[in-house]
Amino acid sequence: MSQSFRRGVCLVIAAPSGAGKSTIAQALRDTDNNLFTSVSVTTRSPRPGEKEGEHYYFRDLATFRQMAENGELLEWAEVFGRGYGTPRAPIEKALAQGKDVILDIDWQGFRLMKKALPEDVVGLFILPPSLDVLESRLRGRQSDSEEEIAKRMMAAEDEISHWSEFDYVVVNQELEKAIEEARSVLMASRLATERCSMAKTFL
Amino acid sequence: MSQSFRRGVCLVIAAPSGAGKSTIAQALRDTDNNLFTSVSVTTRSPRPGEKEGEHYYFRDLATFRQMAENGELLEWAEVFGRGYGTPRAPIEKALAQGKDVILDIDWQGFRLMKKALPEDVVGLFILPPSLDVLESRLRGRQSDSEEEIAKRMMAAEDEISHWSEFDYVVVNQELEKAIEEARSVLMASRLATERCSMAKTFL
Structure with a gap:
């Protein structure tokens, strides 16, 4: 599209554990050559x-909190005393250059991302076909105790309760179809007029 | 998706003459089995x-105008003394049943559609790669006089000036790619959370 330029899309994918989020995100990353890889x-x-700088930026907790405080992280969370966050500068640069970014985070991260970059962030929620299917997928992993499974199901239900805050929802009943649908969300988001500017020939 | 129901999407495709709108719309209709065909x-x-009732509903001008007056048409226009319009009832029924509709009309029709069905209508604008390419495509048809071509180019520029009112824009540089992009817009529109409702297991 020589006559047009668009800002990148930041596709945030969230899902309960066991819904296939990482697999779907990885499938998109593997087949798309316009993606910038964010390092947490x-x-x-x-x-x-x-x-x-390749797998992670490793920082101590005090530095991490200072970064969050300074607005250097687009979203962040502390889980079991460990901090995880998404650096702002590399993503803003990538989006300005028209590169897209895929982040798989949770609904809280999505809210922070949407607040930080309201015009760039598109939210996609992946649902399992049902809670029963999700539970049997979690049980399929076998290693977990009943208590652990009950805990994961509670966390899953909490995550799922936020599905409608997202822009798009894909039900992962059949993996290939879910990947195709997620890809269509990314492709369509790139075509949104609000992200495109046309050269003078079209203005 | 047994746990969910969604309303249909009404995809309105507009473009200047020569941009490939009809070809793209037809390609979508040929490969999609969830579409309702609107009869004008x-x-x-x-x-x-x-x-x-198959190719058109044929009505005299007085009846046509009365239908427009009564709100029985979602959009309509009189061009060179001839009326064309889209009947409301069949489309509302199709959308309520979860069927999708593709209409190829102009920007004025799109505005009326968006006003009539703000939550169901998604607008897609097809652009040629440039005005020069558009002009040479129009010249390629050969049958038209210079005056006719100049008229068509003016009409094209007028249509193009409205591209940014639409939700999505596809530049038809390469037909297969443009079809794939238009298809992703339809598919993603179906996945919009605002159109989906989930069964109680997910609420």
């Missing part, structure tokens, strides 16, 4: 082989 | 082989 900040220690 | 009302006489 974390306060946990690097695992063997993990590299600063 | 017209005041022109049936051509040989044209059947009432």
Whole structure:
């Protein structure tokens, strides 16, 4: 499209654990060459082989909190005492250059993202076909105790209760179809007139 | 999606003459089995082989105007003394049943549609790669005089000036890609949360 330029889309994908979010996000990343890969900040220690700036930016908790305070993180959370966040500067740069970004985070992260970048963020929620299917998928992993499964189901129900805050919803009944649908959301979001500007020939 | 129900989408496609609108709309209709085919009302006489209720609803001008007056048409126009319009009742019924509708009309029709069905209508504008390309496509048809081409270009520029009122824009540089993009707009519009309602398991 030589006559037009568009800002990038920041597609935020959320879902309860077990709905297939990571698989779907990875499938989009694997087949799309206009995506910028966001590297998160974390306060946990690097695992063997993990590299600063490639897998994560590793920061101590005080630095992490200061970054959040300074507005250097678009969204962040502390989970079980560990901080995770999305740095603002690289994403703003990518979007301004017309690159797109996919983030898989939770509904709280989505709210923060939407607040930080209201015109760039598109929210996609992935639902399992039903809670029963979700539970049997979680049980399929086998390693978890009944208590652990009950906890995960409660967390899943909490996450699901926010589905309608998102712009789009995909029900992951059949993986290939769900991937195709998620891809159509990304493609259509790129075509939104509000993100496009046309050259003078069309103004 | 047994747990969910959604209203249909009414995709309105507009474009300047020569941008490929009819080809793209037809490609979507040929490959999609959830579409309701809207039959227009017209005041022109049936051509040989044209059947009432299949190709058009044929009405005289007085009846047509009365229908518009009564709100029985979602959008309508009189062009060179001939009336064309889209009947309301069949489309409202189709959308309520979850069927989708594609209409290829102009920007004025789109405005009327958006006013009549603000929550159901999604607007897609098809642009040629440039005005030069559009002009050479129009010249390629050869049959038209210079005056006719100049008139068409003026009409095209007028239509194009409204592109940003639409929700999505596709630049038809390469037909297959433009069809894929238009299809993603239809598919994504179906996934919009505002059109979906979930069963109680998810509320």
